[in-house]
Amino acid sequence: MYEFIIRLVRTDVLTTENIEDFFRGTFMDGIGQVIIRLNRAGILTVENLLTAVQQIESYERVFIDSVLGFDESGVLTQEIYNALVLHAQNAEGISRDWGEGRFIVDSSLLHQNHLDYLLNYSREIKANRDRMPQIHYQNSEGIDAGGLTRDFLTRLFTAITNTGQLVTSPDLEKGTVRFRMLEEAEGITKEKLKDAFNAIGTLFSHALHGKSFTIGTRFSESVFEVMPALLKCDESPSMPSDLLQPQYREALIIYLQKEYSQHFNENCSAAEFVDGSKMPEGFDEDLKKDLLDDVTNELFATSLVTRGMKDQLRSLGMSIDEIKALTAKELSDRIQGTLSHDQVLSALNFDGASSDLKDNMEAWIRGLSSDELKKFIWGMTGSEALHSDTRLDIKVDANLDKASLPTYHTCFKSVDIPAYSTKEDLAAKLEASLAHLNPEEGFQLL
Numbered sequence: 001m002y003e004f005i006i007r008l009v010r011t012d013v014l015t016t017e018n019i020e021d022f023f024r025g026t027f028m029d030g031i032g033q034v035i036i037r038l039n040r041a042g043i044l045t046v047e048n049l050l051t052a053v054q055q056i057e058s059y060e061r062v063f064i065d066s067v068l069g070f071d072e073s074g075v076l077t078q079e080i081y082n083a084l085v086l087h088a089q090n091a092e093g094i095s096r097d098w099g100e101g102r103f104i105v106d107s108s109l110l111h112q113n114h115l116d117y118l119l120n121y122s123r124e125i126k127a128n129r130d131r132m133p134q135i136h137y138q139n140s141e142g143i144d145a146g147g148l149t150r151d152f153l154t155r156l157f158t159a160i161t162n163t164g165q166l167v168t169s170p171d172l173e174k175g176t177v178r179f180r181m182l183e184e185a186e187g188i189t190k191e192k193l194k195d196a197f198n199a200i201g202t203l204f205s206h207a208l209h210g211k212s213f214t215i216g217t218r219f220s221e222s223v224f225e226v227m228p229a230l231l232k233c234d235e236s237p238s239m240p241s242d243l244l245q246p247q248y249r250e251a252l253i254i255y256l257q258k259e260y261s262q263h264f265n266e267n268c269s270a271a272e273f274v275d276g277s278k279m280p281e282g283f284d285e286d287l288k289k290d291l292l293d294d295v296t297n298e299l300f301a302t303s304l305v306t307r308g309m310k311d312q313l314r315s316l317g318m319s320i321d322e323i324k325a326l327t328a329k330e331l332s333d334r335i336q337g338t339l340s341h342d343q344v345l346s347a348l349n350f351d352g353a354s355s356d357l358k359d360n361m362e363a364w365i366r367g368l369s370s371d372e373l374k375k376f377i378w379g380m381t382g383s384e385a386l387h388s389d390t391r392l393d394i395k396v397d398a399n400l401d402k403a404s405l406p407t408y409h410t411c412f413k414s415v416d417i418p419a420y421s422t423k424e425d426l427a428a429k430l431e432a433s434l435a436h437l438n439p440e441e442g443f444q445l446l
Contacts, residue, residue, distance in 0.1 A: 103133040105152060114159035115166075115188065115196055121156075122199035125206070130315045132206055147410030150213045150382030153203065157215045166196055167219075168298070178220045179301035197301050201308025207335045208309075208323065209316045214337025216384040224328040224335075226251045226299065227306050231324045236307040240293075240300040248299075255299050337385025339374060341366055347386060352396040352419075360423040361394060364430055372434060379408040379437045380415055405433045 103124050110117055124133045134144040135152045142148055161167050165188065168180045179197065207213060229251035230236070237243050243252055310320060323331070344365055350358050368376060374384045380392055393414035400418035406429060407416045420426040 102136050103152075104136050104138060106138045107155075110152075110155055111159040111163075114156055114163065115192070117156060118160070118196055118199050119192070121152075122202045125202060125312075130312070132210075145411035146212060147382040147412075151378075151410065153213050154216060154378065154383055157218060160200070161218045166193070166200070166301075178223060178298055179305060180298060193301075194304055197304035198308030198311075201305040201310070202312045204305065204335050205309045205312035205316065205318070208331075209313065209318050211334065211387050211389075214383045214385045214387060215335060217332075217336045217338065219332075219336065221328060221332070222255055223302055223305075224332040226254045226302055227309075227331055228324050228326065228328070229254055230303050230306040231310060231320060236310075237300060237303050240296040243296045243299050243303070244292075251303075252295065252299060255295055255302075333388065337383060337387055339370075339377060339385045341368070341373060343386060343388075344373065344377065344392065347390050347392045348394055349391050350394045350396070352398070353394060353417075354396075354419070356423075357396060357417075357419065357426065360426050361417075361430075363423070364427050375434055375437050379433070380410065381413045382410045405429050405436075408433070408437075 103121055105117065121133075125131065132149060135148040136142075136144065137148065164180070166179060168178045179200075203215070207215060230248075232250075233247050235247075237245075237248060242248065309323075313320060313323060326334070345362055348362070348365075350361075353361070365373070365376070377386065377392075378384050381390070391413065393412070395414055395416050396419050397416055398419040400416065402418045402420055402425070404418060406418075409415065417426075418429075420429060
């Protein structure tokens with residue numbers, strides 16, 4: 001990733017005039033904030049910009065703690081040293097210690113221990129002033145400028161929806177699962193499950209607030225249909241049976257209509273079913289009660305997610321009324337993202353591509369299966385779905401070896417492609433690059 005930044009500096013693409021825009025909004029909190037502070041202080045120049053980036057690369061993990069020794073080595077200039085000390089002493093709203101805000105992940109244990117990772121990551125957000133920490137994978141030198149966080153969240157939510165501890169029917173096709181009822185399992189108490197649902201809500205709120213990641217299209221429409229109704233309630237239910245109280249009636253009816261309509265005959269509405277004034281043919285009282293118990297338990301889990309989302313949004317300074325006004329589709333699109341061939345094609349921004357290569361690239365994308373498209377987008381972004389305003393940069397470099405494969409820069413949502421001579425060569429190299437991408441195992445070629 002730093003080679004990419006340094007190359008931008010060397011080719012005059014990244015300058016003191018545009019560097020602040022370049023770093024703003026990424027997850028490179030420490031590095032980006034140092035660069036911005038240096039630039040605003042007038043210390044960065046065309047001559048020392050490359051040196052500053054290179055030295056921050058060299059010492060990125062410990063330079064705030066150890067900066068007092070760097071000036072003696074002559075590696076940093078006195079001006080840059082002074083600015084770093086100023087940053088370490090006076091930074092407000094950012095980590096004072098470079099070691100803060102780093103979340104260590106053992107990728108080999110992520111699927112197995114996803115609940116613990118979910119809970120610990122949420123706690124780290126709270127400890128880090130409600131800011132998402134940088135991800136650091138063990139035994140990896142990758143630096144998180146956004147891509148590693150998106151990758152971690154993709155893999156975390158994949159584990160959540162594939163294991164069944166927090167969701168229903170994990171074997172169903174993605175996009176159909178719901179949050180499941182609270183059921184103690186071996187080593188998992190109901191209190192831990194409640195905390196896990198709240199933690200999911202915390203992550204949902206960050207997806208809404210920052211639009212820097214999506215979790216992928218995994219959950220049923222009913223989850224997002226019911227959230228505005230739950231947000232309207234002044235208090236959250238403390239137990240599943242509370243959801244039978246009048247203030248939660250709208251949420252309960254919505255949930256029944258979306259998830260259990262197959263149980264009603266044509267003449268029975270969800271409202272009538274909840275009231276008990278009319279019961280679908282073939283349902284006796286015991287079955288009706290069991291069905292309603294299941295619904296209230298599942299809806300209670302969704303209410304815990306909504307409560308976690310509401311609490312975090314308040315901490316982030318986002319208006320709850322703004323979220324209440326969103327439709328279920330808008331909520332889903334902003335949290336889960338969307339993905340289609342047309343959406344990807346409209347997001348493409350070509351740099352250095354001939355008209356033929358551009359046409360060939362677009363044709364290749366149109367021919368991808370849905371799984372291949374998802375993998376390609378994961379390679380470019382770390383996520384498996386996109387926000388509506390995501391931009392994907394395709395950079396064609398005539399100086400790159402045409403025998404090499406495309407190189408994905410996940411943090412910057414871009415891919416570098418040699419100027420392949422033929423449509424067949426382009427397709428073959430892109431397909432070979434996809435073979436190296438596996439969202440379940442993490443970065444291999446990136």
